[in-house]
Amino acid sequence: MSFGGGIKFFEKSKSLEVDGSTIVASSGDASSSNALNRDIFRVWRSVGTDDTTTETITITFPSSTTFDRILCINVNWLDFTIEFDSGGFTDFTSVIGLDGAPPGPGITETAFADDTAYYEFDSVTTTIVKIQVLKTQVVDDEKFLSQFIATTELGTLVGFPTVDSVIPSRNSRVSTVTSGRTNVVKSLQTFSFQVNFETFPGSFSSDWNLIFDIYDRSDPILVWLCGGNRGSTKFSFEIPGYRLIDAIPMQITNAPELSYLNNVLIGPINAPFSFAEVVQ
Amino acid sequence: MSNIQATIQIFTTPRIAINTYGTEIDITDFVDFESIGEIREFIDSEDYDFGLFSFGELSITVNNEGGEFNGPEDSRSIFPFLRDIAKIKIIYRETTVTLDANDQPISSSDSDTILYQGIIRDEATRFDPQLDVATLLVLSRDSIIAQNKVSEGAIADASLASDGIKTILNVPRITSLLTFDPAKIVLDQDFTIDDGSFFDNLNSLDAIKNLLLIANSVLIINASDEIEVKSRDEDTVPGIMEFVGRYQTDKEENIIDLTEFNNGFHRMFNSIRFETFESNDTGHIEEFGLRQRQITASFLTNTATLGTVGTSMLNEFKVPKFELFTRTFMSFGKDASLLRRTRIFYPLKLEPEIGKFFPYFGHAVYNDADTPYPQFEGSIEISPNIAFKIIERTHNINTFETTIKHRQTGKNFGEGYYA
Numbered sequence: 001m002s003f004g005g006g007i008k009f010f011e012k013s014k015s016l017e018v019d020g021s022t023i024v025a026s027s028g029d030a031s032s033s034n035a036l037n038r039d040i041f042r043v044w045r046s047v048g049t050d051d052t053t054t055e056t057i058t059i060t061f062p063s064s065t066t067f068d069r070i071l072c073i074n075v076n077w078l079d080f081t082i083e084f085d086s087g088g089f090t091d092f093t094s095v096i097g098l099d100g101a102p103p104g105p106g107i108t109e110t111a112f113a114d115d116t117a118y119y120e121f122d123s124v125t126t127t128i129v130k131i132q133v134l135k136t137q138v139v140d141d142e143k144f145l146s147q148f149i150a151t152t153e154l155g156t157l158v159g160f161p162t163v164d165s166v167i168p169s170r171n172s173r174v175s176t177v178t179s180g181r182t183n184v185v186k187s188l189q190t191f192s193f194q195v196n197f198e199t200f201p202g203s204f205s206s207d208w209n210l211i212f213d214i215y216d217r218s219d220p221i222l223v224w225l226c227g228g229n230r231g232s233t234k235f236s237f238e239i240p241g242y243r244l245i246d247a248i249p250m251q252i253t254n255a256p257e258l259s260y261l262n263n264v265l266i267g268p269i270n271a272p273f274s275f276a277e278v279v280q
Numbered sequence: 281m282s283n284i285q286a287t288i289q290i291f292t293t294p295r296i297a298i299n300t301y302g303t304e305i306d307i308t309d310f311v312d313f314e315s316i317g318e319i320r321e322f323i324d325s326e327d328y329d330f331g332l333f334s335f336g337e338l339s340i341t342v343n344n345e346g347g348e349f350n351g352p353e354d355s356r357s358i359f360p361f362l363r364d365i366a367k368i369k370i371i372y373r374e375t376t377v378t379l380d381a382n383d384q385p386i387s388s389s390d391s392d393t394i395l396y397q398g399i400i401r402d403e404a405t406r407f408d409p410q411l412d413v414a415t416l417l418v419l420s421r422d423s424i425i426a427q428n429k430v431s432e433g434a435i436a437d438a439s440l441a442s443d444g445i446k447t448i449l450n451v452p453r454i455t456s457l458l459t460f461d462p463a464k465i466v467l468d469q470d471f472t473i474d475d476g477s478f479f480d481n482l483n484s485l486d487a488i489k490n491l492l493l494i495a496n497s498v499l500i501i502n503a504s505d506e507i508e509v510k511s512r513d514e515d516t517v518p519g520i521m522e523f524v525g526r527y528q529t530d531k532e533e534n535i536i537d538l539t540e541f542n543n544g545f546h547r548m549f550n551s552i553r554f555e556t557f558e559s560n561d562t563g564h565i566e567e568f569g570l571r572q573r574q575i576t577a578s579f580l581t582n583t584a585t586l587g588t589v590g591t592s593m594l595n596e597f598k599v600p601k602f603e604l605f606t607r608t609f610m611s612f613g614k615d616a617s618l619l620r621r622t623r624i625f626y627p628l629k630l631e632p633e634i635g636k637f638f639p640y641f642g643h644a645v646y647n648d649a650d651t652p653y654p655q656f657e658g659s660i661e662i663s664p665n666i667a668f669k670i671i672e673r674t675h676n677i678n679t680f681e682t683t684i685k686h687r688q689t690g691k692n693f694g695e696g697y698y699a
Contacts, residue, residue: 041285041375041377041385041388042375042377042385042388043386043387045386045387074384074385076380076384115382142386144386144387146385173286173678173679173680173681175536175609176536177526177533177535177537178525178533178535178537178538179526179527179533181533183536183609185286185609185610185680186283186285186286187285187287188285188287189285279309
């Protein structure tokens, strides 16, 4: 089993602190809640660890929660495991990772090299997830994690619509001083982009059903433009928005203008959608 | 390497009982920031007048799609008790994010500055069910004083003004929100009230304003929620804020613009007229013409007292003092507080003659053809030796800019300069 395709869409994270999830870390616990908020610039970071010390992070959901995807955004881990509680901690099954091959029994890594971990597995229902990290990619570094996301995949686009105007805005305030120079104050980074289904085949019914389902949703969805792809065979350069760390909570903000090309009802379809990052 | 993110955060602290507040709640993600606009606080800032103070009110529009801002009758509401006089706090947060060699964040720390603290005035709350929003009117904390009145007989004849102010402020509805410490009630000119019945059943805020005006004093709620009553003198702590203009090349520029620089004549008064008494500075009247302020103070009948307080007010306002506005970045202006000292570097433009050099002291020689006197350009120079204090501060939440009004310190001619 492997995953492929293009843009992936997930339900909103089911492990947010604002929704009642809690987290405990074996060290650096004062910063552990950063792993359950939406700000990737705030991290959990261990204290006084090394590659002989296993750090344990335990995430507890407010109630029994069903999910089939995990993302660990912005990590420096080399050797780690992730399990869930099922009357005792248990491995996930039918797991595939970023390389499309099972990393080990359940989620077990010994030579992880990316900055974001992503796993697909058979759906589980649990209240607790446990992460144990032994080694870091740079020897004896403090371990860190920006975001832990447990979620359910809504779908992956099979086709490749045009993605325009990917804007990683810093929401800057620019003031011009008396000399004519400017002062720029940067705020939080937010993303927006256009996904244009231009002359898109109507036969790609799974993609059409997916995008219209997303359009109808009132809850935010996570958009992963890279779809888990990375490296020089997939991108000349991974620009912001297309990085593995960019799993962004978004909504469609426009009312799309739908049309059949040249009004031929059995022909390709045009449908532009505007996405913007939202509060969760 | 690190980067800094600046954000505005908004919190509310609802009441859980009549005079008891609960836990602070972050409502940042519910707020339409464009609805807030500006937050203004001032003392003596209106032209052609003094004695007026205000700590600003603002209107906040919030997303109420989930009913969070409904009243306590709705189980979804964050207000377990009445929404009225729930606290609102607005902070400016600078988050410093430390990045690793690959520009990935590895740690972060916050630095918060309180920009504004107020209370919800629920009589002005409005809901729009079509848009699922609520609009809250937030008044400054001193407005809690206006929700009380002075009890009959509370202020006795022959009592000190400071005692009267303490009596007015030390009531549960005020002290549940603000910290009252009698030691922080220090009037510039304490005086004896002749007729305490003037204040019977008067709105407490009106009573306070009457007393402060005559006492030549101001009321400030500090960042620690403490009520302070003190003179108009500049604070010696914290240090002097420096505002730097375009031609001050040895310092980092922080003035976006500088406007309305004036000599302060509009706030100069050389005659104070009470109902039955007048205090005049005849020398100033002769030089500048009569500039009179009429004041109602029927609670004072003793002419000696009227003379003393009149002289005190004259001394404060009989000499014109420079005033101006500067607009700066909120990252700097966030530390501005009313009555804090400031210094302004706004020199003229200096340029050497074309093809020549600046005549630097210790290097240049008189009559040297290569170092002639430089050329000056510019209409107004503001010397950093002039001592200013802040009498108005306005934060713009959307542009992250702060506008400050400065007034020169000192009472007499020749005062109001740094050594």
